[in-house]
Amino acid sequence: MPKRSxxxxxxxxxxxxxxxxxxxxxxxxxxxxxSTIDLIKQKPDVAQFKFRATNKWVNGTHNKxxxxxxxxxGQEDNSRIAMLFELDEPPxxxxxxxxxxPVEYLLVAPSGCLTTSLIAHAAARGIExxxxxxxxxxxxxxxGFLGLSETVPVGYQGIRVYFTIDADIPDEQKxxxxxxxxxxxxxxxxxxxxAPVSVSLxx
Amino acid sequence: MPKRSxxxxxxxxxxxxxxxxxxxxxxxxxxxxxSTIDLIKQKPDVAQFKFRATNKWVNGTHNKxxxxxxxxxGQEDNSRIAMLFELDEPPxxxxxxxxxxPVEYLLVAPSGCLTTSLIAHAAARGIExxxxxxxxxxxxxxxGFLGLSETVPVGYQGIRVYFTIDADIPDEQKxxxxxxxxxxxxxxxxxxxxAPVSVSLxx
Numbered sequence: 571m572p573k574r575s576x577x578x579x580x581x582x583x584x585x586x587x588x589x590x591x592x593x594x595x596x597x598x599x600x601x602x603x604x605s606t607i608d609l610i611k612q613k614p615d616v617a618q619f620k621f622r623a624t625n626k627w628v629n630g631t632h633n634k635x636x637x638x639x640x641x642x643x644g645q646e647d648n649s650r651i652a653m654l655f656e657l658d659e660p661p662x663x664x665x666x667x668x669x670x671x672p673v674e675y676l677l678v679a680p681s682g683c684l685t686t687s688l689i690a691h692a693a694a695r696g697i698e699x700x701x702x703x704x705x706x707x708x709x710x711x712x713x714g715f716l717g718l719s720e721t722v723p724v725g726y727q728g729i730r731v732y733f734t735i736d737a738d739i740p741d742e743q744k745x746x747x748x749x750x751x752x753x754x755x756x757x758x759x760x761x762x763x764x765a766p767v768s769v770s771l772x773x
Numbered sequence: 774m775p776k777r778s779x780x781x782x783x784x785x786x787x788x789x790x791x792x793x794x795x796x797x798x799x800x801x802x803x804x805x806x807x808s809t810i811d812l813i814k815q816k817p818d819v820a821q822f823k824f825r826a827t828n829k830w831v832n833g834t835h836n837k838x839x840x841x842x843x844x845x846x847g848q849e850d851n852s853r854i855a856m857l858f859e860l861d862e863p864p865x866x867x868x869x870x871x872x873x874x875p876v877e878y879l880l881v882a883p884s885g886c887l888t889t890s891l892i893a894h895a896a897a898r899g900i901e902x903x904x905x906x907x908x909x910x911x912x913x914x915x916x917g918f919l920g921l922s923e924t925v926p927v928g929y930q931g932i933r934v935y936f937t938i939d940a941d942i943p944d945e946q947k948x949x950x951x952x953x954x955x956x957x958x959x960x961x962x963x964x965x966x967x968a969p970v971s972v973s974l975x976x
Contacts, residue, residue, distance in 0.1 A: 597833035599867050606867075607919055617915035621877050625884035627905035630800035633888045635881040637873040643865045650863065653873050657885030660853065662846045664802050664809075664893070670840040670856050672886035672960050674824050675878055678838040680970065681828035682860030683875035685836045687918070690867070702830035708968075712820035715890070715957050716810050724956070725963030731972040741974075748974050753927070754918050757875050760928030764967035765911075767883065769934040771944075771951050 598693035616643050631665040632658040673726065676761075677706040683757035684731065691750040697743070701736035729761070801896035819846050834868035835861045876929065879964075880909040886960035887934065894953040900946070904939035932964070 592601045610617045619642040627633045638652040657672055659665025670678070681704060692699050707730050714724035733751075735744045752758050795804045813820045822845040830836045841855040860875055862868025873881070888905060895902050910933050917927035936954075938947045955961050 597835075599833075602867055607921065610916060610919065610921060614916060614921075617919070617921075619913045619915060621874070621880060621911050621913065623877060623880035623884050623909040625881075625888050625907045625909070627888050627892060627902070630802075631889045631893070632800075633885055633905075635884045637877045637881065640863070640877075642863075647863060647865070650870055655873075655881050655885075657881070657889070659889065660843070660845075660850060662850070664805055667853055670858075671824070672882050672884075672889065672958075673963075674826060674840045674843075675882035675885060676960050676963060677824060677826035678828075678840065678858050678860070679875050679878035679882060681826050681838045681875075682836055682858075682878060684972065685828050685830050686834050686860070686862070686875065689830060690834070699830070702836075704828045706826040706828070708824050710822045710824065710959060712822060713813060713817060714962070715959055716813065716820070717957060718810065718813060718817075718820070723962065723966070723968075725959050725961075725966060726968040729968060729970040731970060732975050733972065734975045744974055748972055752970075752972050754920060755875075756913060756918055756928050757879050758928075758970060758972075759917070759926065760876075760879060760964060761968055762970050763926070763928060765926075765929040765932060765964055767932045767934060767955075767961060767965050769887065769936065769951055769955050769961075771947055772935050772937045 595693035595696055596689050596699050598690055600693050600696075603690065603694060618642070630658075631663065631671075632656070632668045673708065673710060676726070677708055677729070680729070680731070680755065680757045680761060681706055683755040684733075684751045687755040687758075688733070688735075688747050688751035691754060692737075692747055697737065697739060697747070699735065699737045702733070704731060704733045706731050798896035798899055799892050799902050801893055803896050806893065806897060821845070833861075834866065834874075835859070835871045876911065876913060879929070880911055880932070883932070883934070883958065883960045883964060884909055886958040887936075887954045890958040890961075891936070891938075891950050891954035894957060895940075895950055900940065900942060900950070902938065902940045905936070907934055907936045909934050 592599055621640045623635050623637050625635045635655040636652050639648040656669030658668035659671050660667050708726040709728055711722045713719040713722040733748055824843050826838050826840050828838045838858040839855050842851040859872030861871035862874050863870050911929040912931050914925045916922040916925040936951055
């Protein structure tokens with residue numbers, strides 16, 4: 571019987587083989603980011619993702635959305651605990667404030683996406699960010715929703731975003747990061763360039 | 774000194790004067806809905822709303838958004854308790870599953886808006902809805918976000934929505950409700966028709 575090494579089942583050796591030194595910038599695993607990029611260059615199918623939500627009406631303007639599974643990197647991921655989101659309107663819009671309203675969720679989405687896009691692209695360039703905050707304001711004219719005008723847009727007329735970046739870099743580099751954040755944000759591009767949405771009725 | 778009526782401070786009378794009988798359909802206060810429409814017809818400025826969010830980066834792909842105040846019906850509303858939303862990515866996208874990701878929030882938003890739009894317009898027509906559910910799936914090709922292709926859209930390539938309506942109405946009327954939901958949904962119209970988003974850097 572061969573003598574066992576001090577490493578039970580050779581765990582440490584295998585771990586070292588599988589996990590080369592990981593480089594983190596802004597707590598983003600840049601090693602994983604670049605190996606993902608390399609993988610997708612070889613196998614573009616790995617880049618195909620499908621994200622999903624379900625919604626159940628409760629009553630009035632109150633409904634609940636759930637996020638759980640998604641498809642990505644060639645497989646279904648059903649490992650997450652279901653995440654529930656309450657949606658409602660304030661009393662002035664016939665609701666009871668049981669959750670943020672849908673157009674407010676439409677600000678939460680770009681806030682997360684522009685932030686992550688900025689951080690990830692800064693990390694890829696080795697730029698350390700100490701703090702990052704942003705605020706969002708969108709204008710809506712209810713005449714659209716209520717069908718009182720054919721010329722007023724039903725959706726947001728415009729959304730303004732203001733970023734504050736704490737980092738030891740020149741202002742020009744901060745401006746460049748804000749441009750990168752927009753260029754590569756999936757949500758920003760969906761809203762500013764539009765996306766087709768097909769709605770159909772199940773039986 | 775005049776004799777006091779049985780109604781302390783005349784509360785009941787005043788209440789009746791201010792609050793005519795309220796009609797509810799699908800738990801939507803249709804009386805309030807129609808009086809809002811009448812008010813906006815006379816004073817279109819009442820229809821101007823501004824919704825807001827703030828976002829604070831935590832680390833890596835993890836950030837937090839907050840919804841609280843808004844402007845609408847001619848005044849600031851700061852009465853709500855702040856609502857916090859966690860955003861993160863799954864491990865395959867360099868995150869730790871500490872929240873739904875931004876493109877998933879971009880499905881939560883239309884889910885709430887199409888639902889409320891359908892319910893409100895059904896209520897306005899006196900159509901009772903017993904149950905309403907919907908599901909959402911959006912396709913995303915990560916080559917856009919990663920800058921690996923100039924031709925692949927960075928945003929959603931398309932979103933599909935499937936509604937199930939439980940109501941004692943013919944299928945044609947259900948189809949009509951699904952069309953109305955789209956026509957008057959603020960989020961649906963923002964995504965399908967686009968909205969300008971300006972992003973700037975604070976000092």
